[in-house]
């Protein structure tokens with residue numbers, strides 16, 4: 322039997338599993354902070370909304386209030402099992418543990434926060450949603466970005482409340498503690514629809530890339546064909562979500578309308594992107610008359626406007642296929658992400674099953690994010 | 698090779714694991730039935746602390762809906778990405794029809810429903826001397 326020998330045995334001479342120099346100082350494009358308790362956002366809510374939260378509560382788009390639509394494996398509840406703080410609390414809620422397991426271990430240069438807490442972006446009561454989004458932004462600053470300036474916030478907005486979302490983006494403009502605006506990828510309508518343009522315009526005008534981080538539910542079935550039976554089946558449906566987003570943004574002409582819009586796809590993998598673009602390009606040649614606003618081929622818009630993060634990285638059975646995929650997408654459009662502390666997070670040392678050329682490595686682990694987010 | 702006394706036998710109950718450090722390397726000592734086994738606390742996939750995972754059985758389903766728990770307490774499931782390994786050998790198991798099995802040219806023995814995956818967690822030998830557990834490495 323052929324054995325795959327992977328470079329993952331610890332160096333016998335060293336006492337512990339110290340990361341190799343080449344992975345030190347990388348930029349992590351997906352880090353999840355979590356609340357210590359249900360009241361963490363309260364200090365950042367006005368009296369009016371605090372009382373609403375305490376006496377009425379959230380109206381999420383899913384039927385289940387205290388769990389996800391597809392609960393993850395237990396024990397661990399979808400988290401790295403070694404990331405549960407010994408002091409109690411939820412993974413991602415304890416900054417010292419996050420520093421120990423991620424930020425200090427790898428001397429992470431910057432960690433881009435993706436706070437999937439609070440429910441603001443998906444709240445049906447959009448006034449309350451906007452208040453919770455603002456609270457989530459203040460909470461990021463107070464609990465994460467200020468205590469550890471390596472952590473950069475993602476502005477939360479509820480895109481069903483256009484005015485509030487734009488006001489929140491404008492309020493944060495120029496605040497270097499925020500790197501981008503976070504929009505839930507599963508929305509009520511595809512993101513390229515005209516009704517969302519003013520928000521996307523505000524992002525671009527204020528130099529914020531838009532990050533679309535997977536997860537959550539819009540209330541629609543998670544696949545075009547209905548609800549999956551298994552989490553294993555739900556997981557690849559995230560890819561369909563990403564494909565829908567890319568297709569919508571391209572076909573609606575968003576990148577013609579907002580030429581400096583930058584989109585970051587987080588946690589959707591990326592190996593599907595070339596095939597989607599081939600299909601879009603092929604049909605663009607035939608169906609141009611229907612979408613005359615597209616001046617260039619879909620793949621050109623994708624190349625110019627879309628960045629992808631790596632996790633959960635694909636592991637092709639022929640590892641060299643990864644290189645061809647990266648080459649097509651462009652090594653300057655791919656950014657490394659761990660997804661700490663989730664169960665399917667990737668370790669920067671071992672995620673790629675094939676060595677990358679040195680210049681690709683530098684770009685993917687550091688330079689692309691540095692350039693996109695204008696970091697020192 | 699040196700022999701290291703790592704624990705008293707009664708410290709580890711069947712179905713549990715104790716993590717010890719030998720020569721700077723963490724080793725999980727497991728008791729399965731009456732026997733002791735050791736695995737390096739490091740998952741061959743992406744390096745997670747393997748022995749902090751859950752000790753589980755192997756769930757198989759010859760056909761959809763026909764679930765059977767086999768090999769109770771003989772598997773360790775990685776605390777990160779849930780790959781499962783045979784505690785006694787460190788061998789990862791995968792389905793014979795999966796891409797791994799094809800890609801890595803795994804010999805399937807007649808009648809066997811589980812084949813060996815391409816990854817092997819490092820195991821170490823554990824012996825019981827009087828009432829002490831001894832690791833030789």
Ligand code: FES
Pocket residue numbers: 740741742743744745775776777778779780
């Ligand atoms: S690190 Fe163990 S399964 Fe990935």
